[in-house]
Structure formats: structure tokens, C-alpha cells
Amino acid sequence: MTNVVIAGIGQTPVNEHWDLSLRELGLQAMEAAMQDAGGLRPNALYVGNMLSGALSHQAHLGAMLADFAGLTGIEAAAIEAAGASAAMALRVGFLAVASGQVDVALVLGVEKLSDQVPAQVESALAMGTDADYEAEQGLTLTAQAALLAQRYLHEFKVPEHGLAGFSLTAHANGAHNPNAMFRKAVKPEIYASAAIVSAPLNMFDIAPNADGAAALLLTRAELLPPKFPHPLVEIAGSSAVTDTLALHDRPDPLTFNAARLSVERACAQAGILPNDADLFELFDAFSIYSALSLEAAGFSERGQGWVWARNGAIRLDGDLPIATLGGLKARGFPGGATGAYQAVEATLQLRGQAGGAQVPGAKTALVQSLGGPASTAVTHVLTIAQ
């Protein structure tokens, strides 16, 4: 028992929010989370964001967002770990509340990508790779994922469109999520005929860049009134692990070692095995990441993760539902804010509030965010508090 609970959640729809700025998006999510927690006010704000400096010319998000939310005076700072930024902010909030130093922590993931044109956004996202040895050579995260996928398909003799199931499942699930960017199931033939973005990855293998903000209000269970308005979800395990920043420095690029270790450590803290999880919100920025994440978490053998995309086990009614509210692919990929969305969605599942995407009887969720190709992996175990 860590005793750290999620008292409130909030999120904006993920989309191209042409009319909303970084601070407006952040405010909407923070206010929603505080309202969901019955008006509970935080002592600290931890902001997960990757690109506000590069794309919005705004640093110092802690002070800016605390100010804009009328929370001046509290402790606040931004945490950056590429795509895992908000997951890392959640971990920092968890550590602060668990330590007893902070009673109520507000964790916000926020990202505003649509203020710049797509080429600039792609270039900014590449800042999460090794600038000297990868980005400088023209590598982007998409191109890197394509190289990984190419190697994977070759190495493990994956049939054509073998990864399609990850995208199709995400889109089917996203149809039930009112905050998802894409709310329509996709037919296999549509996937098969989609334009190639970076071979072998097509448009449906790659999560769409978008704007969004999601927030969670953390506290210790004993600080809440006895008749709290909704079921409490506990952060039972939390772990962050790093790997080499550059992919080429790894002995085996097809193993997400940090993802493996962080699942092991988070589960050990929670006193569960990965198999005890009722759902797995993994980081499907690219379809190949889904396969490698399933393997890293121990759900399948090396080179066999793709089989899960075929056999239906990852669907809402399968053994291990993933991307239950659309994942990055259908809900959308709001950069460094993504981890907050994943945690909010897992919380909805455990509260039984996931609507048409509800995983029946879900009690335990694994939530994992990656920075780059698992150069950072942050995993949380969420359980419904007893």
C-alpha cells in the first residue's frame, strides 16, 4: 500500500485546437480535475511537457500555469522526459505525496503542437533523440521507428500487415471515447491501402500529433472526507527507468530493456505480476512500439508481440486489452502530455466510467509511457482502492 490515490481527473479532447493556447488547454484540464475531486486544491503542481520551449517559445511552465489557474503561491515546476514527460510528472507527484512533504499534488500533462507547421513539429519531436548522433544526421522518431519495424519484420518473418491489429484495435476502441481525435473504426482494407509514411510504416502505424491536456489530482487516502464522490484509484506501483539515449548504442535494438525493468519494478512495488493486470495502457506512438512493449512486459516471447495484434487478445474482450480508449493512435498523440491521458483513461476504467470501452470488472491497470524508443520508460500500476 502506497496510500497515494487519484482524487480527481480531467482532460480536454485531443485535437488540433487552433483556438486554444497552451495555457488555456492546461487550465481546462486542471479545473476539470479539481472539480472532479470535489474542489480539492493542490499544494504543488507538476507539469509534464516536452516542447513548449521549442514550439510555443514558453519555458517556466510551473509558474505560468499555476498563475493562470489562480494557484500562485504553490510549488510548481515542469518535468521533461520526451514522450514520457507527463508520466514522469505523475511519478514526481506520487513521490511528493507519498513522502508526506506534499499533501495534494496536481499533475498536468499539456502539449501544444499545432502552433507550428508539421515539419517543425517533427523536427522538434526529434529533439528527444540524440542530437549529436541521431537528429543531426536527419533521423526523426518516425524514421527511427520505421527502421526498427523493418528490422523486426525481417528478423521475425512477420507477414505483410502483421502489425495492423494494433492500429485497428486502437481505432475500434477510440470510437467510444468522446475525447479521442478519431472516433471511427477502421477496416483492414483501409489500413492495407494507406499511404506509406516511412517504409514499412504507413499512416495507420503512426499516432497523429495533436494538442491536449490532462490532469490528475493526487493525495493520501486518509486526507479525504469519508464520503468522497467517486471510487478511489490507488497508485500501487511506480517506476522510471532509462536506457541508452541513442538506439545504436544498444546491444539489441529490438529489446525495450527500460520498459521491461520499469514493469518489473512497478509490479514488484504493487505486489502483483504483470499478468494480474486487467488492461495495459501501453505507448503505441508507432505500431512497432506496441509489439516491443508487449514483449518487454513479458506478455509474449521476443519476436512474438505482433501475434497479439492478430489473435484478438488485445481487444476490449480479450485477455489483455490495450489502448482501451483509443491509445495514442486513435485518441491522438499530444506529445509530452500523453502519459497523463493514459493515467486518466486507466482511472476511468478502474472507476467503471469508460462507457462503451469499459473493460468489465477492471481492478488493476498497467500504464506505461516511453520517451523515444524506451530511452525512458515510466510504468505505473493503478488499482481500485479497497
Add this chain to the structure above:
Amino acid sequence: METTTHDHEHVRLLKTEHPVGIVGYGAYVPRYRLPAREVARIWTAGTGGLPIEEKSVPGLDEDVATMSIEAARNALARAQIDPRDLRAVWVGSESHPYAVKPTSTIVAEAIGAVPSTQAADWEFACKAGTEAMVAAMGFVGSQMARYALAIGMDTAQGRPGDALEYTAGAGGAAFVIGPGEESLAEIESSYSFVTDTPDFWRRQYARYPEHGQRFTGEPAYFKHIISAGEAMFEATNTKPEDYAYAVFHQPNTKFPQRAGAMLGFKPEQVETGLLVPRIGNTYSGAAIIGLTAILDIAEPGERIMLVSFGSGAGSDAMVLRVTDRIAGKPELATRTEEYISRRTEIDYAEYVRMRGKLTMK
């Protein structure tokens, strides 16, 4: 209508003191065509979707001044008026040959409208032509002038390899605006919807425009076209089925089709004025050359809705009603369809030469 009040609380419809309309119209499209697949062949190895079939390309000796003169002569041929009765010659374009020195004086001189006339160039990205038309409505509707000539014409620029290179075409139209009783199509009202929206621009001294990519869709083109069109429906108490034709700014094939559907028009109401698949996006000329194709075949009594769009951004919506005076007018000059059918296909290399894309210093 009284000029100091509005006949509607929300929509500030523009109506003239005295009825005005189109007395003569004329189009011009250069003969050269660059297929979109040629651009794809050079830049994407032939992969990816094509926004149009082909675009028009001006010849080596053509520019907005010469093309405007062609269209103006066609408009005068249909108007059958003395060019000296024109009290304004206004040319809207984003490819005026000179940064300083009017295109309009060249045109006015060439058609014999000088010296007792206004002459000026208009710029509002792709709606400079309709802006000139609205100004001409005011000029004529106040009876300051009996006739005014409004032109929208472009030789649009697209940076090699940019998405715009597929569509940036050349062409446009000219309109003699005059008294309602002489009009082949009366302009019943107009409404403009304008905001500061930086979706597409070309800075001083820059050769090619820049654009906000996906930002040019929903928050720019669609927001302004739909807002202006819906406001026009509301202010005139009309519905899509009250119109025989609708024509919109057309940067590619899909946008105007979708805008038409969003406003409730059927495809058959939109297709006559939809020329972009065959001549490309003629920028200031795009919506209004579509209007000339409609006037070429329209019948008396038919209503037309026109909604232009210019980046930066704004839309001018106009409601026109075709009159009995349309009879015999299309035959008096080259029809728009004839210009479109008159085509000489060129390849990318010829295009590069004609448009001066290769500069050695």
C-alpha cells in the same frame, strides 16, 4: 435601404442605394497546362494523391497585365459600352508585375479607358477580385459612376516541391459593373466576413508564399466561407434550393465540394463553377472565373451564390440574379469553356522554363 441602419441585427448585409449588376463579363485562361502528375513525377516519384488534374500556366509573354487586358476586352465586348464610360479600372491580384506601379493603368490604357478614370490595384490574397467588385458596386450604386471595371487575375506562385505547386494556376475574370437595369445579372446583395487569420502569406521581396499547412483548412478556408455563406442565407432569408448555382473559391477540388456540401448545396449546383480540376487555383480569379462559366449557360431568373476566400483572411459572399439581358451575351466573346478546352500540355521542364524557376544567380 437606408445607409445608416442595418436591416438585420446580426448580419451586416451590403446593399446599394441603386440597383447594380454585371453588365459585361469576360474570362481569360492561358493555353498551357501542367498535369499534376508531372509535379508528382518530379517530387514524389509519382506517389501520393493529386489535388487536381492539371493547372494552367502562363506563356513566356504573359503576366497579370496582359491577361487582365484579355479578360477586360471580353467583358467590354459583352457589355457593349464605350470604355471611356468606365470610371474605375480596378485589378485584384497577388501577382501584380510591379510592386510599385499599377497594373490597372496598363489595363486602362490598353482598353481605352484613360484618362478620366480611377485606377488602382487591389490585394487581399485570393479575394482581391471580389473586393474590387464590391467596391465597384458601391461606386456604381451611389451613382458616382455609371460603370466600373473590376478584375481578379493571377499567375499564382508555388515554390518548387511545395504542395501549392500542384495547383498554383493562372487565369481570372473581368466584370463591368453597371446599373441594375442594364445588367445581365443583378447583384442583389453582398456580405463580407473578415478576421485576422494568418493562414497564408508572402512577405515583401519573397518570391514564393508560405502557408500554415493544415491551418489553411478548418480555421481559415472553411470558417470564412461557411460563415459568410450562412450569414448570407440568414440575411436574405434564402435556402440552398433557392439557388441554381453556387461557386466558391477553389484552391483544390475537395475544398469547394466540401464547402458546398456543408452549406447544403447539392453537387450539381456546384459543379458548373468548379473549374479548379482543369485549370488549377487561379487565386484572385478562382471564384469569379467559375462565375463566368455559370453565366455562359445561365437562364434568366436563376439565382447564383458566390463566396470567395482570401487568406489573411476573409470571404465575400454575393447573391446574383440572372436577368433577361443575358440572352445573346455569352456569344459576344470567347466562352470560359473554350479557354479551358484550348490546351497545350507541357512537361515539368517546359514549366520550369516558362515560369523562370531556374535562375543561375
